[in-house]
């Protein structure tokens with residue numbers, strides 16, 4: 138479904154991602170883990186069209202999308218839930234949700250998606266007319282995910298969805314991701330919470346200073362010590 142080959146992305150003279158290759162097959166949850174500054178967000182941003190790669194190709198459903206405009210990539214079926222959620226605090230929950238559907242022209246379909254998100258996230262349904270700034274961190278994360286789903290994507294890119302959330306809320310967020318996959322969505326999940334992310338994934342890639350240092354199934358990467366060593370670049 139998603140096939141990234143030899144991706145290199147730079148900020149001026151700083152090469153943040155170097156020859157990274159990864160793939161997501163249909164219906165998979167694929168995790169990208171690694172320490173701060175490893176290049177996880179940069180990789181996701183390039184897939185979403187927010188950054189132009191220096192080298193490499195990004196294929197989605199057999200078509201090259203590298204360098205295409207973000208709205209074009211959304212229209213093709215790839216939606217990003219950005220790090221830090223980027224909720225518009227002074228807009229209502231409903232207005233935030235509708236911003237996720239600006240690439241769609243089928244008004245009836247948008248209405249249906251809104252109803253679906255309200256059914257999936259009842260807390261958002263209760264607060265549709267309230268300013269999003271009044272939501273808690275966990276509720277804002279639900280809103281950020283629901284907003285991305287409003288574009289009716291087939292691949293969801295999630296950047297650090299557990300960041301800054303209480304452990305119980307993190308459980309809810311990870312449960313939501315698993316449910317979405319059960320509903321047929323494919324997921325590329327970037328996380329610093331490596332152990333949890335790898336455990337829930339079908340396959341994972343470990344990034345260290347812009348390069349893939351290890352990859353494989355959770356079993357291949359190993360639980361506990363093995364995973365921690367990989368994460369720290371010790372193995």
Ligand code: ATP
Pocket residue numbers: 148151153171172173174175176177178179180329
């Ligand atoms: P984090 O979890 O902290 O977001 P990350 O693995 O997502 O880490 P990136 O944010 O992709 O890492 O950063 C990779 C490298 O690129 C780092 O060295 C970072 O300092 C640098 N970098 C990121 N964004 C920019 C930017 N806008 N301008 C210049 N350098 C940047």
